[in-house]
Amino acid sequence: MSNDSSQSPPDRRLLIAFAWLWVGAPLVYGLYELVHKATQLFTG
Amino acid sequence: MSPPVAPAGWSRWLVPPAALAVHLSIGQAYAWSVFKPPLESALGLSGTQSALPFQLGIVMLGLSAAFGGTLVERNGPRWAMTVALICFSSGFLLSSLGAWTEQYWLIVLGYGFVGGIGLGIGYISPVSTLIKWFPDRPGMATGIAIMGFGGGALIASPWSAQMLESFGTDSSGIALAFLVHGLAYAVFMSLGVLLVRVPRTEKPVEGAPSALQGPQVSARNAVRTPQFWLLWIVLCMNVTAGIGILEKAAPMITDFFADTSMSVSASAAAGFVALLSAANMAGRIGWSSTSDLIGRKNIYRVYLGVGAVMYALIALFGDSSKPLFVLCAFVILSFYGGGFATIPAYLKDLFGTYEVGAIHGRLLTAWSTAGVLGPLIVNWIADRQEDAGKHGSALYGVSFLIMIGLLVVGFVANELVRPVDARHHIPAPRKAADVERQQSESA
Structure with a gap:
């Protein structure tokens, strides 16, 4: 049993979360700026 | 250079952010217009002249994607992303030098020619790898990456504008902005270089079709x-x-x-x-x-x-x-x-x-x-x-x-x-x- 668990692949959930945050954060900033500007079509 | 093969248990959901790290960066090209008015006033350029780096960049994108594609296939996505990182960032660094010394030809050469090669190689770098990782959903996988190219301008446009506002729109301010762009994009793209892997087998997901299923054409x-x-x-x-x-x-x-x-x-x-x-x-x-x-x-x-x-x-x-x-x-x-x-x-x-x-x-x-x-x-x-x-x-x-x-x-x-x-x-x-x-x- 212990041999099986030592061969199981490492948990990469933290790495996945970090990688998506790395690219997601600037994208959210860009989208926020875009939505802010696009609303001018209806208010400007 | 042999392609980086994924170790056992590597998640395919690490590959789209690797692709996005590159595409969100090179998508900056569509925000070049932010630099146009400051360059025109600082270096005394016409509108046509200030568009030259972007135009040459797009031409180089097409040429390097067309002629570099086979090299990308042969050497793998990590090689391609490294080339894209080096070219795209060096393009900004050369442009920084050009703005600092007020030598506009250096900006055209740096951003347009060198950076343009980075655009083309970077654009195609993750495509083949994503399709191999997602044989069940190739449209979604390449859609995420290519969406990043559109998203890059959304990020760069306000970011570059704010930077120019802080550093100033004279030649030294523009030079500093180019320098920060070059360094920041090098760091941001490095995630793609470090994370990208090709699948160990032609069938990376249980129940999904094989990546080599169907006819194969060179x-x-x-x-x-x-x-x-x-x-x-x-x-x-x-x-x-x-x-x-x-x-x-x-x-x-x-x-x-x-x-x-x-x-x-x-x-x-x-x-x-x-x-x-x-x-x-x-x-x-x-x-x-x-x-x-x-x-x-x-x-x-x-x-x-x-x-x-x-x-x-x-x-x-x-x-x-x-x-x-x-x-x-x-x-x-x-x-x-x-x-x-x-x-x-x-x-x-x-x-x-x-x-x-x-x-x-x-x-x-x-x-x-x-x-x-x-x-x-x-x-x-x-x-x-x-x-x-x-x-x-x-x-x-x-x-x-x-x-x-x-x-x-x-x-x-x-x-x-x-x-x-x-x-x-x-x-x-x-x-x-x-x-x-x-x-x-x-x-």
Whole structure:
């Protein structure tokens, strides 16, 4: 049993979360700026 | 350089952020206009001169994608992303030196030539790898990456503007802004270089089809098939139709409602341009993912057929209803983005995954052609109509009819696409030998 668990692949959930945050954060900033500007079509 | 093979248990969900790290960076190219006015005043340039780095960059994108595709396939995505990182960042560093010393040719050489190579190699770098990791959802996978190219400008545009505001718009301020861009993008793209992996097997997911399923065609053979050139026409027509609106979006909406009670202010026109950027981006991920469900040929029927109907609606009723005009333009731009993002999966369906990245690179020459064709048609016709004393929506009527015609040509080309003839396929033994070679190289 212990041999099986030592061969199981490492948990990469933290790495996945970090990688998506790395690219997601600037994208959210860009989208926020875009939505802010696009609303001018209806208010400007 | 052998491609980096994923260790056991490597998640395929680490590959899209790797691709996005590169595409969100190189998408900065579409925000070049932020640097134009400061460069013009600091270095005494004309508008045409200040556009040179961007124009050369786009030309180099097409050339390096077309001619570098085979190298990308051979050396793998990490090599390609490293080249893209070095070229794109060095381009900014050279531009920084150029701005500091007030030598404009260095900015053209740096951003346009060196950076442009980074754009082309970076654009195609993750395509083949994503398709191999997501044989069950190739449209969605490439849609995520290519959406990043659209998203890059959304990030860079306000970011660069804020930086210029802080550093100043004289030559030393511009130089500092270029320097920070070069360094920041190098760090940001390094995530892609570090994370990207090719799958260990041709079947990376249980229950999904094999990446090597179906016919496999080399890039050299692909360009000799009618299918390649039919898709070239499809992409070129779809992009031309999108650029037809994108190129003159702000003046177009202003002209359309100039003689009505619904006149559009400058800030509202800027909002319209932003809305079209959102449509472009949403179409890349949304329509490309939809193509996994309804098929590639059907989705291009929608892009080209419904796109033609949207143009007809704008031409006939666009000046009587602002919501209708905005809605039709939104749909057309979503199809424009969708067309870009779906083409790699269409190529994979027809030519297999063997050299799909290289084939995609060659097909991007259709984009370069459309980049010239679209603005040329709309601007030239609008100028001629203005000379003839027309104004308002009448300036664009003929352009829209031409766009409808081009979309019909694209629709017919899509209808003519058939499976590739078996004589172009790679013989099975060679396919097997290649797989063996790849495995031995990665061992």
